[in-house]
Amino acid sequence: MSSDEIKRVIIIGAGQAGGETAQRLRQAGFEGDITLLGEEPHAPYQRPPLSKKYLAGELTMDRLLLRPANVYAEEKIALLTSLRAVWIDRAGKKVRVEGGRELPFDALVLATGSKPRKLPLVGADLAGVFTLRTAADIDAMKPHFVAGKKLVVIGAGYIGLEAAAVARQLGLDVTVVETAVRPLARVTSPEVAGFFLDEHTRQGVRFVLGGQPALIKGSDRVTAVGLTDGTEIPADIVLAGIGVNPEMTLAQQSGLTTENGVITDAQCRTSDPNIFAIGDCAARPISFFDNRLCRLESVHNAVEGAKIVAAAITGGKPPALEAPWFWSDQYDLKLQIAGLFQGYDHIVFRGVMTDRAFAAFYYQGERLIAVDAVNKPAEYLGAKMLIQTGRTLPREVIADETRPMKELVASAK
Amino acid sequence: MPKITYIEASGKEHVIDAPNGQTVMEAAVKHAVPGIDADCGGACACATCHVYVDPDWLAKTGEAGSMEQSMLDFANDVETNSRLSCQIKISDALDGLVVRLPKSQH
Numbered sequence: 270m271s272s273d274e275i276k277r278v279i280i281i282g283a284g285q286a287g288g289e290t291a292q293r294l295r296q297a298g299f300e301g302d303i304t305l306l307g308e309e310p311h312a313p314y315q316r317p318p319l320s321k322k323y324l325a326g327e328l329t330m331d332r333l334l335l336r337p338a339n340v341y342a343e344e345k346i347a348l349l350t351s352l353r354a355v356w357i358d359r360a361g362k363k364v365r366v367e368g369g370r371e372l373p374f375d376a377l378v379l380a381t382g383s384k385p386r387k388l389p390l391v392g393a394d395l396a397g398v399f400t401l402r403t404a405a406d407i408d409a410m411k412p413h414f415v416a417g418k419k420l421v422v423i424g425a426g427y428i429g430l431e432a433a434a435v436a437r438q439l440g441l442d443v444t445v446v447e448t449a450v451r452p453l454a455r456v457t458s459p460e461v462a463g464f465f466l467d468e469h470t471r472q473g474v475r476f477v478l479g480g481q482p483a484l485i486k487g488s489d490r491v492t493a494v495g496l497t498d499g500t501e502i503p504a505d506i507v508l509a510g511i512g513v514n515p516e517m518t519l520a521q522q523s524g525l526t527t528e529n530g531v532i533t534d535a536q537c538r539t540s541d542p543n544i545f546a547i548g549d550c551a552a553r554p555i556s557f558f559d560n561r562l563c564r565l566e567s568v569h570n571a572v573e574g575a576k577i578v579a580a581a582i583t584g585g586k587p588p589a590l591e592a593p594w595f596w597s598d599q600y601d602l603k604l605q606i607a608g609l610f611q612g613y614d615h616i617v618f619r620g621v622m623t624d625r626a627f628a629a630f631y632y633q634g635e636r637l638i639a640v641d642a643v644n645k646p647a648e649y650l651g652a653k654m655l656i657q658t659g660r661t662l663p664r665e666v667i668a669d670e671t672r673p674m675k676e677l678v679a680s681a682k
Numbered sequence: 683m684p685k686i687t688y689i690e691a692s693g694k695e696h697v698i699d700a701p702n703g704q705t706v707m708e709a710a711v712k713h714a715v716p717g718i719d720a721d722c723g724g725a726c727a728c729a730t731c732h733v734y735v736d737p738d739w740l741a742k743t744g745e746a747g748s749m750e751q752s753m754l755d756f757a758n759d760v761e762t763n764s765r766l767s768c769q770i771k772i773s774d775a776l777d778g779l780v781v782r783l784p785k786s787q788h
């Protein structure tokens with residue numbers, strides 16, 4: 270369908286990707302109907318602060334919103350909250366919502382995000398066991414986040430470790446249980462993981478690495494986490510941080526191609542040309558990485574998907590793409606990541622970990638593929654720029670700290 | 683409430699009532715001022731909220747911190763009055779602040 274035949278756009282999922290899509294469609298001059306459907310009660314909001322400043326009580330909900338709720342009406346975006354889409358009729362080009370109403374579309378955008386994995390354990394439904402995905406999750410957990418309470422975090426990914434950091438700062442007693450032998454095993458190198466392990470340990474977090482949770486104990490509320498080796502870790506609160514699954518129920522029901530995510534092309538089009546998929550629920554080819562299909566869970570990916578779809582629907586100029594980027598705040602550490610580190614064979618450092626300011630550059634042969642920069646923003650931005658312009662620097666050159674990063678980037682080929 | 687004037691690269695002006703405690707970036711984004719992308723939502727992670735502070739106001743906004751300065755070094759068309767607007771907190775002292783926006787954030 271050509272762009273001038275698209276009069277009605279429905280976006281399912283009013284999260285970061287969905288919210289940005291609606292806004293960017295209007296910015297791109299789209300004048301047709303936009304319906305933005307979300308099952309949460311809020312206008313689109315940012316999730317990153319949930320495990321950071323919102324959990325710490327430093328930000329209120331109104332400041333998480335991408336835009337104030339009244340802006341949607343002003344821009345003639347029909348924002349329907351607390352409403353779930355339950356069926357896609359691809360042939361009839363309609364979406365059915367809870368209650369049975371059917372809404373017609375010319376173009377449909379799936380921005381359904383991801384859902385936290387539930388602990389596959391007896392006791393996982395006890396009061397005091399939480400996941401960390403929505404504002405409602407934090408609102409439920411926050412009253413228990415008080416000094417002296419015992420928190421057990423299951424899973425040492427970025428979100429779990431961010432929550433652990435906030436908990437320590439609020440004076441909770443924190444244990445992190447991780448089945449792998451090191452934290453952050455899926456997302457960074459052993460070296461950088463070791464740095465974060467040491468930081469958290471110094472801040473008083475206890476780690477049980479290689480620990481296998483067996484059950485959550487308690488009669489009405491959680492009292493402990495039991496491990497397979499018989500160890501019991503007393504707990505007032507348990508936070509499950511064992512990752513997310515892409516939310517693909519509607520895509521699967523309607524027969525779109527899915528794997529670990531709704532599969533799309535570089536324009537974010539699914540196997541049905543009238544349906545796009547973006548954000549956490551989708552996997553698209555990433556040009557900087559040989560068009561490898563990637564399902565990324567990041568703000569960058571959500572926003573970029575929104576820009577791509579807005580351009581595709583309006584027939585506008587596609588956005589300049591960025592190398593994937595992500596950040597994480599723990600204590601006073603700002604970790605900034607660019608690129609994708611999977612498949613690296615060399616790691617080069619600038620700065621030293623003991624200064625709590627260093628960058629780890631990941632190389633595949635001669636090619637720079639990613640950076641993890643802790644309190645080193647120039648190294649992060651410099652590497653990001655190199656990756657997204659397809660340039661690299663010899664490893665011994667990037668390690669030369671006597672030359673500023675900016676100068677090195679300018680000299681790169 | 684303090685008023686802030688944002689001037690797009692094209693010269694178009696937006697005068698906005700900006701609540702104390704929020705940042706110059708947030709007030710712009712909430713009112714859809716074009717030209718401030720602010721992809722990271724103020725985490726000092728994206729450098730897409732670059733503005734030029736009107737020289738008369740530089741004393742009041744203060745200077746960029748070291749993290750912010752390193753990020754700015756990589757932004758396009760950086761000037762001595764460049765700031766990341768997510769790092770400028772709004773207060774009564776900034777009532778009347780004028781910032782200009784760069785041609786592009788990327």
Ligand SMILES: Cc1cc2nc3c(=O)[nH]c(=O)nc-3n(C[C@H](O)[C@H](O)[C@H](O)COP(=O)(O)OP(=O)(O)OC[C@H]3O[C@@H](n4cnc5c(N)ncnc54)[C@H](O)[C@@H]3O)c2cc1C
Pocket residue numbers: 281282283284285286287306307308309315316317318319320352353354355380381382383401402403428516519547548549550565566567568569571594595596597598
């Ligand atoms: C605690 C936390 C911290 C994070 N920190 C960072 C960070 O520091 N940096 C970073 O880059 N990224 C971070 N992320 C990841 C980032 O927030 C996500 O990648 C991003 O929110 C994905 O946006 P999305 O719109 O695809 O999905 P979501 O934001 O999950 O939005 C999807 C929405 O669709 C709704 N929905 C699903 N199915 C239906 C349906 N059938 N009908 C109606 N509505 C539906 C969902 O309820 C949800 O509201 C963090 C995420 C979390 C949870």
Ligand code: FES
Pocket residue numbers: 707720721722723724725726727728729730731766767768769
């Ligand atoms: S909003 Fe991202 S650095 Fe300011």
